Amino acid sequence: MRRLSIALALGLSVSLTACVQTRQYADLEFAPPQGDYRLLVMRPDVQVSSLTTGGMQEARADWTEQARTNIISALRAQQAERGGKVQVLARRNELRGVSEEQVADLERLHQAVGSSIALHKYMGAYLPTKRRKGLEYTLGEDAVALGRKTGFDYALFMHAEDNIASTGRIALQVIGTAGCLIGICAPSGGSNEFAYASLVDLRTGEVVWFNVVQTGSQLPGVKFGDIRNPQGAATMVERLVGRMKPGRIARQRMEKR
Amino acid sequence: MCMRCLELSRRSLLIGGGAVAAATATGTAQARVRPADMVPLIGPGYKAVDVDERGMWQQMDRVEEEVAGSNLLIKDPKLSNYLRDLIGAVGGPAAKDMRIYLARVPDFNAMMFPTGFALIFSGLLLRMRNEAQLAGVIAHESGHFLRKHQLRAWRDMKRKSDLFAIGSLALAGAGAAGGFYTGDIGQLAELGTIMSLLQYSRAMEAEADALGAKLVAQQGYPAAEMANTWRQLIGEEEASARYRRKRRHRDISLFGTHPSPESRLADLNIDAAEVTVPGRAYDARRARYMQAIGPIRPMLLDDQVKLNDPGASQYLIETLARDGWDGPLRFYEAEVWRLRNRPGDQQRAAQGYATAVGYPDAPADAWRWHGLQLMKQGRAAEARSALAHYLKMKPDAPDAPFVRQMIGA
Numbered sequence: 001m002r003r004l005s006i007a008l009a010l011g012l013s014v015s016l017t018a019c020v021q022t023r024q025y026a027d028l029e030f031a032p033p034q035g036d037y038r039l040l041v042m043r044p045d046v047q048v049s050s051l052t053t054g055g056m057q058e059a060r061a062d063w064t065e066q067a068r069t070n071i072i073s074a075l076r077a078q079q080a081e082r083g084g085k086v087q088v089l090a091r092r093n094e095l096r097g098v099s100e101e102q103v104a105d106l107e108r109l110h111q112a113v114g115s116s117i118a119l120h121k122y123m124g125a126y127l128p129t130k131r132r133k134g135l136e137y138t139l140g141e142d143a144v145a146l147g148r149k150t151g152f153d154y155a156l157f158m159h160a161e162d163n164i165a166s167t168g169r170i171a172l173q174v175i176g177t178a179g180c181l182i183g184i185c186a187p188s189g190g191s192n193e194f195a196y197a198s199l200v201d202l203r204t205g206e207v208v209w210f211n212v213v214q215t216g217s218q219l220p221g222v223k224f225g226d227i228r229n230p231q232g233a234a235t236m237v238e239r240l241v242g243r244m245k246p247g248r249i250a251r252q253r254m255e256k257r
Numbered sequence: 258m259c260m261r262c263l264e265l266s267r268r269s270l271l272i273g274g275g276a277v278a279a280a281t282a283t284g285t286a287q288a289r290v291r292p293a294d295m296v297p298l299i300g301p302g303y304k305a306v307d308v309d310e311r312g313m314w315q316q317m318d319r320v321e322e323e324v325a326g327s328n329l330l331i332k333d334p335k336l337s338n339y340l341r342d343l344i345g346a347v348g349g350p351a352a353k354d355m356r357i358y359l360a361r362v363p364d365f366n367a368m369m370f371p372t373g374f375a376l377i378f379s380g381l382l383l384r385m386r387n388e389a390q391l392a393g394v395i396a397h398e399s400g401h402f403l404r405k406h407q408l409r410a411w412r413d414m415k416r417k418s419d420l421f422a423i424g425s426l427a428l429a430g431a432g433a434a435g436g437f438y439t440g441d442i443g444q445l446a447e448l449g450t451i452m453s454l455l456q457y458s459r460a461m462e463a464e465a466d467a468l469g470a471k472l473v474a475q476q477g478y479p480a481a482e483m484a485n486t487w488r489q490l491i492g493e494e495e496a497s498a499r500y501r502r503k504r505r506h507r508d509i510s511l512f513g514t515h516p517s518p519e520s521r522l523a524d525l526n527i528d529a530a531e532v533t534v535p536g537r538a539y540d541a542r543r544a545r546y547m548q549a550i551g552p553i554r555p556m557l558l559d560d561q562v563k564l565n566d567p568g569a570s571q572y573l574i575e576t577l578a579r580d581g582w583d584g585p586l587r588f589y590e591a592e593v594w595r596l597r598n599r600p601g602d603q604q605r606a607a608q609g610y611a612t613a614v615g616y617p618d619a620p621a622d623a624w625r626w627h628g629l630q631l632m633k634q635g636r637a638a639e640a641r642s643a644l645a646h647y648l649k650m651k652p653d654a655p656d657a658p659f660v661r662q663m664i665g666a
Contacts, residue, residue: 049312054418058411059312104326172422188422 020224022239024211025121027201028134030247031254032209033154039079040095040152040202041088042107045159046071048228051191053168063164063228070233071160078237087152097149106142110157113137114198117210134247137207139200147202155202160195160236162227165220173220191223192216197240208247213239289524290460292532295468297349297403303373309415310371310408317372321356324376329360331379331553339549340395343388344375347396347472349403357395363560365490369398371407382550383557384489384573386482386580388542389473393483396472400465406457413458466521467528474532479539484525491522493572500568543580555620558589567597584616588623595626606630614643621650625660632663640664 033039046068049057072088079086089095092103117137119125130136143155165173169190176187192215199209213236215224226232246254305314324330340359345352356374365384367377375398385391401407457465470480498504533539550557562570570593578586591609594602607630613623628643641664648657 047316052415052419054415054420054422056415056418058309058415059316060308061311061315062308064312064315101326168419 019217020213020215020239022211022213023122024209024245025117025135026210026245026247027136027206027208028247028249030134030208031250032244032246033082033084035083037084037153038151039084039086040146040150040155041072041075041086042103042110042155042157043089043091044068044071044075046227047161049161049163051163051165051169051189053166053172055169055188057163063162067160067162067227067233070227070230071237074230074234074237075241077234078242095150098146102142102146106139106146106155107157109139109142110198110200113139113207114157114196114210117198117207118196118212121210122212132248135207135210138205139207140205143200143202143205147205150202152202155200156197156241157200158195158197158240160193160227160240162193162232162236163191164226164228165190165223170220173218177218177220187218190217190220191226193225193227193236195236195240199241199244209244211240211244289527290463290467292467292471292528295400295404295464295471297351297468298405299403300350302354303351305372307408309411313408313411314372317370317374320370321372321374324358324360324374327360329362331359331361333553336549336553340377343392344395344399346476347392347469347478348399349468349472351399351403355399355402361556361560363557363564365493367394367398369401369407371402373402375399379553379557380561383554383561384493384576385486385546386489386541386543386577388546388549389478389482389539390486390541391546392473392476392478393469393480393486397465397469397483399472400468401457401461403468404461404464406461406465410457410461462521463524466525470525470528470532474529474534474539477537477539479541480529480532481526482541484522484529487522487525489576492576493569496572497566497569500566555585558585562589562592562596565596567593582616584613584619584623587613587616588620588626591623591626603630607634614646621647621654624650625654625656628660628664 046064047059048063048067049059050063052058075088076086089103092100092107095103117135120127120130121135146155147153169188173188173190180187194212194214196210196212198207198211200206201208217223225235227236245251305311336359340357344355344357348355351373354373358374358376359382360376360378362378362380363383364378364380367375367381369375375395377394377398381394382391385394466483470483473483474480547554558574561573564570571590574586574590574593578590587609591606591613594609595606606626610623610627610630613619614627624643624647628640628647631637631640631643644660644664647654648660651657654660
């Protein structure tokens with residue numbers, strides 16, 4: 001997922017100055033889950049790093065643990081509001097009747113499918129045959145089998161990362177921005193967040209909804225949330241899965257009624 | 258510089274890294290790293306200490322999970338035990354903490370990850386002529402862990418990118434650009450940035466060589482075999498390039514990318530002389546090695562030959578044959594010719610199969626191809642008997658019914 005995230009981040013960060021971006025795609029027939037549904041959250045892939053002066057991401061174990069805990073509890077709270085029953089996997093061996101390998105296989109399959117979605121929906125390699133068709137991707141029989149065995153209706157795959165600008169990085173930003181006053185602008189990216197979520201309907205195996213959130217700023221000190229604290233994590237979860245839009249056909253049907 | 262490294266403080270490591278960077282930048286020739294100076298920087302049961310190291314270890318746990326669960330791994334229990342014992346012997350103080358995974362990738366590579374697990378490719382096992390050569394590679398990789406090279410490389414890279422950013426006020430982007438050759442193993446894990454940790458500097462490769470030489474010699478292996486491994490690799494790459502009419506160039510983590518092969522080979526030879534104690538008996542343990550990899554050797558040869566790199570395959574087979582020809586080597590030599598299919602290669606291959614079946618350990622497929630070649634030449638009676646031999650050895654072969662019908666059995 002790291003490679004996928006880097007690719008996505010590169011694609012989205014081109015003209016970024018200071019903003020929060022989200023962009024979601026849904027299956028044409030997708031209606032956001034409501035009421036009594038069962039959601040399986042696959043092990044959330046969370047990474048918090050310190051952004052070095054030179055712009056490299058230095059992983060931080062303590063921050064990552066903290067953020068993972070926050071994201072999971074924010075997700076639970078958010079789904080409970082919608083009426084869903086949620087199980088969050090912390091490890092691959094926590095599902096009764098499903099082996100570690102099967103979970104790993106599904107994670108890897110989703111990794112491949114997710115990369116494909118990233119490439120063809122977000123990075124500009126649009127497919128002419130898929131225009132106006134929403135999201136047409138599937139994890140196939142494996143996902144259906146998992147749903148049948150466990151009784152879950154949906155599986156959610158998610159990745160969230162937060163890169164916190166170090167003091168040195170902020171200083172670099174300050175100098176770069178201050179340069180604008182004398183005509184030499186050299187802004188550099190500061191703290192940023194990146195996340196994506198992918199919802200799979202375990203009754204059909206299809207990826208029915210996909211969303212990417214990216215926040216970032218070239219202005220020193222400006223930050224749109226921090227998943228190391230509970231509020232920041234709740235904001236991130238809300239941006240990511242809080243406003244699921246139905247697919248086009250499903251929406252038209254709703255409007256007709 | 259390295260005496261300073263021994264102080265083990267973060268500051269001295271950074272200074273050391275800076276010296277490396279400076280030397281690389283100016284092209285200053287470096288003094289050879291002596292095996293005697295190479296002391297492991299970590300002891301048994303080592304765990305990450307500093308903040309950056311702890312972050313690295315946490316990421317690596319996930320990587321190891323992916324590697325350990327990969328379907329590319331060769332999970333033969335006997336062979337796994339053998340490799341574990343080997344890293345347990347030449348792994349220095351951390352020997353008992355290190356893990357080793359064998360992936361079926363027909364390429365020459367081995368890598369050590371910052372948390373002390375090593376990944377070796379099956380192509381490496383094929384190329385080693387004895388246990389000493391394999392122990393040398395494993396000891397070299399252990400050296401990277403024992404000298405905390407991944408952490409030092411990361412800090413060096415961080416420092417350089419910081420300087421670069423300050424100097425030019427521009428994004429270094431070094432982190433994202435992990436252009437690193439990993440063969441098929443790239444699919445294994447979320448490597449990206451992580452793989453760039455394994456790009457060591459020239460000085461670190463020299464350290465790993467020196468420490469590796471010391472570790473293998475302590476276990477009674479002739480350290481000179483490390484230099485032989487290196488020589489074989491250069492020879493193979495040249496042969497491969499010559500066949501394709503290209504110049505030798507390939508990135509292999511095991512041997513780093515920057516150091517000139519010649520100087521490295523020379524250093525390894527001196528290292529070997531230094532760590533060798535006069536009067537002590539050293540043994541390359543070839544018999545033990547051949548016994549250990551015996552069950553998978555045909556598969557290793559088969560994978561190599563099917564890479565469609567006849568220059569390398571032929572060199573490799575001839576190199577292995579310096580320890581004596583056998584049935585499988587003769588058979589796969591003929592296979593290289595048959596698949597290469599240059600003028601005259603079919604005759605060469607036919608002769609090769611005929612030679613191969615003369616060895617008692619000729620594989621069943623050698624008899625099959627020998628039979629088919631005889632059939633082509635119109636020597637039907639001999640062909641039938643060769644094919645019958647094939648069927649006797651492999652009655653359940655996928656093409657057995659077809660062959661049976663062909664020979665009228």
